[in-house]
Each structure stands twice: as C-alpha cells, then as structure tokens.
Amino acid sequence: MWFHSANTVADNVKAAQEAVKKTDTSWILHHVLDAREIDLTPFGIIHLPKLHLLGMDISITKHVVFMWIAASILIFTFYKVSKSYKKSLIPKGVSNLTETLVLFVRDEIAKPNIGKGYEKFLPYLLTVFFFILTCNFLGLIPYGSTATGNISVTATLATISFVFIQAGGMMKNGVFGYLKGLLPHGLPTWLIPIMFVVELLGLFTKPFALAIRLFANMTAGHIVILALLGLIFILHTYIVVPVSIAFALFIFLLEILVALLQAYIFTMLSSLFIGMAYHQEH
Amino acid sequence: MELLSYIFVLAFAGADAVQGGLLDVNPGLILWTVVTFIFLLLVLKKIAWKPILSFLNERENIIKESLEKAETARKEAELLIADNKAAMRKAEDEAQKIIDQSREYAEKLKNQILDESKVTAKKMVEDAAAQIERKNAEAFNKLKDQVAEIAINAAEKILKENLDKPQQLKLVDKYLDEMNKN
Numbered sequence: 001m002w003f004h005s006a007n008t009v010a011d012n013v014k015a016a017q018e019a020v021k022k023t024d025t026s027w028i029l030h031h032v033l034d035a036r037e038i039d040l041t042p043f044g045i046i047h048l049p050k051l052h053l054l055g056m057d058i059s060i061t062k063h064v065v066f067m068w069i070a071a072s073i074l075i076f077t078f079y080k081v082s083k084s085y086k087k088s089l090i091p092k093g094v095s096n097l098t099e100t101l102v103l104f105v106r107d108e109i110a111k112p113n114i115g116k117g118y119e120k121f122l123p124y125l126l127t128v129f130f131f132i133l134t135c136n137f138l139g140l141i142p143y144g145s146t147a148t149g150n151i152s153v154t155a156t157l158a159t160i161s162f163v164f165i166q167a168g169g170m171m172k173n174g175v176f177g178y179l180k181g182l183l184p185h186g187l188p189t190w191l192i193p194i195m196f197v198v199e200l201l202g203l204f205t206k207p208f209a210l211a212i213r214l215f216a217n218m219t220a221g222h223i224v225i226l227a228l229l230g231l232i233f234i235l236h237t238y239i240v241v242p243v244s245i246a247f248a249l250f251i252f253l254l255e256i257l258v259a260l261l262q263a264y265i266f267t268m269l270s271s272l273f274i275g276m277a278y279h280q281e282h
Numbered sequence: 283m284e285l286l287s288y289i290f291v292l293a294f295a296g297a298d299a300v301q302g303g304l305l306d307v308n309p310g311l312i313l314w315t316v317v318t319f320i321f322l323l324l325v326l327k328k329i330a331w332k333p334i335l336s337f338l339n340e341r342e343n344i345i346k347e348s349l350e351k352a353e354t355a356r357k358e359a360e361l362l363i364a365d366n367k368a369a370m371r372k373a374e375d376e377a378q379k380i381i382d383q384s385r386e387y388a389e390k391l392k393n394q395i396l397d398e399s400k401v402t403a404k405k406m407v408e409d410a411a412a413q414i415e416r417k418n419a420e421a422f423n424k425l426k427d428q429v430a431e432i433a434i435n436a437a438e439k440i441l442k443e444n445l446d447k448p449q450q451l452k453l454v455d456k457y458l459d460e461m462n463k464n
Contacts, residue, residue: 029304034311051310058310067315071322078330085337089344102334122335123327131322147315152308156315219304 028226032219034150035062040143063147070134070147105129109268114275117172121274124164128157129267136218136259140252148262149218151211158211161270166203169277181280206273210266217262221255 036059038046050059081095091099105126110118132148139146147153169178182199183192228248231240 033304034308053313056309056313058313060314061308061311063311064314064318067318071318074322075325075329078326078334082330082333085334089337089341098334099338103338106335106338119335123331124323126331127319127323127326130326131319150308150311151305152311153315155307156312157319160316160319 028223028230031226032146032149032222034152038062038065038143038145062145063150063153066138066145066147067135067153070131070138073134074130101130101133102126105267109264109271113268113271115279117278118271118275121164121168121271125267125271128161128270129263132157132214132266133259133263136263137256139218139222140255140259146218146222148214149222151215154211154215154218157214157266158207161210161266161273162204162207164270165206165273165277168274169280172278173280178277178280206269210269214262214266217258221251221258225251225255 036048036050038048040046048060048062048065050057052058077094077098081098084092084095106118106122109129110122110125114121135146135148135153138144139149148157166178169181172178173181182203183195187195225248228244228251231244232238
C-alpha cells in the first residue's frame with residue numbers, strides 16, 4: 001500500500017520534472033554547483049576520475065581541481081617571491097603585490113585583532129587569506145569555478161579556523177582555564193550551567209557564520225550574473241541584451257570587490273576570534 | 283502518510299536531478315579540502331611564510347637602523363654646523379676687534395703726529411720770531427753805534443769850529459731862526 005502510493009508519487013514527480021524542464025533554469029545551478037567533469041565547451045569536456053576510499057566517495061570533482069589549481073598558483077608564486085627575496089631585500093614585480101597583501105594581513109589583520117603572540121597564527125592566516133582570495137578569483141575567469149562557493153569547502157575552512165581558534169585558546173590558557181574563561185566574571189552560580197551551554201553554542205556559531213557568509217557571498221554573485229544573462233534567453237529578445245550585459249558587468253565588478261572583501265573578512269574574523277580565545281581577559 | 287512519502291521521494295528525486303543541491307555536503311570534497319589546505323599550509327609555511335616574514339622583518343630592521351643612523355648623522359651635522367657658525371662668529375668678532383683696534387691706533391697715531399707737528403711748527407715760528415728779534419736788536423745796536431759815531435763826529439766838527447764867540451753867536455742865531463721857522 002505504502003509502496004504503491006510512493007510509486008504513484010514518484011511518477012507524479014517525474015511528470016512535474018518534465019514540465020519544469022521546458023522553462024529550465026537548472027543550468028544556473030549547474031554552473032554554480034560542483035561537477036564530476038570540467039566543461040570546456042567548445043573544446044570538450046574533461047571527465048574526472050572516480051575514486052572510492054573505505055566506502056566513501058572521494059572522487060575528484062571540479063571544485064577539487066580548482067582548489068588544486070589555486071594551491072599550485074600559490075606555491076609557484078610564493079616560491080618565486082621567496083627566491084627573489086633571497087637575491088635582494090628590495091621587492092620587484094610580483095613580490096610588490098604579494099608583499100602588500102602579506103603586510104596587510106600582518107599589520108592590518110593579525111596584529112590589531114590578535115595582539116601579542118600573533119606571529120604563531122600568521123602562517124595560517126596568510127594561507128587562508130591567499131587560498132580564499134585565489135579561489136574567489138578563479139571563479140571570475142572564463143571556464144573557472146568557485147570552490148569557495150561550495151558549502152562543503154567553506155564549512156571545512158571554517159572548521160579548520162575553529163580548530164585554530166580553540167587550539168590557540170587552549171594552548172595559551174590551558175584546556176580547563178580556557179573553558180572556565182568562556183564564562184563572564186561575576187556570574188550567579190545558578191546561571192553557570194545555562195551560560196556555559198550558551199557560550200559553547202556561541203563558539204560553534206562563529207565558524208558556522210564564517211562558512212555561510214563566504215559560501216553565500218561567492219554563490220550569490222554568480223547566480224545574479226547568470227540570471228541577468230539568462231534573461232536574454234528567457235525573454236527571447238535582443239532588447240534586454242544591453243541591459244543584461246551592463247548589469248552583469250556591474251555585478252562582475254562587484255564580484256571582484258566581494259572576492260577581495262570576503263577573503264579579508266574571513267581572515268579578519270578568524271583572527272578576531274583567535275584573539276578573543278587567546279587573550280580571554282579582555 | 284502519502285505526504286510524508288511525497289517529501290521523501292521528492293528529496294531523492296531532486297538530489298538525482300541536479301546531482302546535489304546548493305546546500306548538500308559532499309564528504310569527498312571535505313576530505314580533499316582538508317588535505318589540500320593542510321598541504322598548502324605546510325608547504326607555504328616552509329617555502330614562503332617563514333623566509334618572507336623573516337626577510338620582511340630583516341628589512342624593517344635595516345630600515346629602522348638606517349633611519350636611526352641618518353638621525354644621528356643629522357644631529358652630528360647640525361652640531362658641526364653650529365660649531366662652525368660659532369667659530370665663524372668668533373672669527374668675525376675678532377676681525378672686527380682687530381679692525382677697531384687698528385682704527386683706534388691709527389686715530390691715535392694721527393692725533394699724535396698732528397700734535398707733534400703743531401708743536402714743531404710752533405717751535406719753528408717761535409724760533410723764527412726769536413731770530414728776527416735778535417736780528418732786529420743787532421740791527422738796532424748797529425744803528426745806535428752808527429748814530430753815536432755820527433753824533434761824535436758831528437760833535438767833533440762842532441768842537442773844531444767852536445773857537446770864536448761871534449761865530450758861536452751866529453750859530454745860536456741860526457738855530458734859533460730855524461726853530462722859529464719851524
């Protein structure tokens with residue numbers, strides 16, 4: 001009985017899907033979502049290998065490839081930069097650009113937000129800043145894909161941030177001292193269990209917000225651009241072309257700003273939370 | 283019951299249709315993200331962050347030291363300039379003093395010479411006057427002598443002629459006449 005009704009429902013759903021396909025907008029999501037192949041039309045499609053480990057699907061996907069591309073770019077660039085510093089302390093070429101950003105992360109993000117002892121977290125903050133920045137920009141080039149527009153990726157980055165925040169707090173204050181320091185001073189005894197739960201939840205909402213913010217910002221811009229361009233095909237008219245292109249270009253420029261801004265915000269908030277965990281007395 | 287199964291199937295069908303929704307979590311991707319990020323962190327820490335940050339620190343120290351050095355050099359230069367200026371002022375003062383002194387000396391010398399020459403001139407004038415006086419006196423004396431001689435000669439003549447009374451009377455008359463005429 002139950003199975004039967006489920007079958008009829010499934011048929012209904014299939015019919016609904018067929019109906020939906022006529023005014024299909026799933027191609028927008030298709031561009032934003034992860035995929036098992038890299039679409040290089042008209043040059044062809046690269047199918048990525050499927051891998052399994054202990055029953056888990058660990059296939060290489062488009063976003064994995066773009067993360068690797070970002071990592072390769074970073075390793076190559078910074079290898080060159082590091083080598084150029086060995087030759088002379090005066091930066092030139094790419095070193096000028098990276099130095100500006102490195103100094104920005106060090107002097108504007110890490111130093112004011114973490115305060116004393118910021119040097120320990122600098123490698124992490126620099127890596128996460130440049131990684132997110134590169135991933136964001138890779139999504140803006142043709143055939144590119146935004147790995148940071150995937151909730152799995154941002155959630156993982158936020159989790160790594162979470163680990164660094166907690167590890168920083170625990171290394172400085174000790175595990176017990178850190179947990180005790182979560183509670184505000186001068187709390188009535190009966191409030192302590194409640195507040196402890198609240199503060200503990202607060203610890204988890206911070207990286208959650210980090211993950212959602214980065215994911216939503218990187219996804220939204222792409223969807224808006226695609227929707228604006230999609231208007232041309234949905235409305236079947238050339239009249240909207242200039243409007244669509246102009247708006248899409250505007251959003252694209254905005255995306256460049258957002259790409260920079262989100263890398264900055266993720267790093268800044270991470271260092272802020274690290275600072276809060278590290279110097280609990282404040 | 284039917285509604286529940288509807289939702290159930292819809293979820294699966296949706297997942298089937300677009301191979302995962304926007305908020306689907308893919309464990310494989312998570313694993314790869316962790317692996318990639320940790321690898322990137324370790325590699326960049328070794329090849330980039332450590333050397334670059336140490337280079338930046340080194341350079342900052344060099345700049346700081348250079349600035350400090352420049353500052354001390356500037357201060358030294360300022361001191362030197364001040365010294366030079368003081369020395370110059372002193373030299374100027376000294377020169378002025380020397381000039382003043384020599385001017386004063388010259389003035390004194392001039393006055394002295396002037397005074398001396400005045401004195402000399404006066405002396406000369408006085409000498410000349412004395413000489414004139416003396417010459418005058420001499421001339422007067424000579425004149426006196428000559429006058430005396432002439433008088434004596436005249437007296438002698440008179441005495442030679444003064445032998446007879448009538449003659450004497452005649453003479454007296456003659457003098458008297460002359461006197462009356464006058």
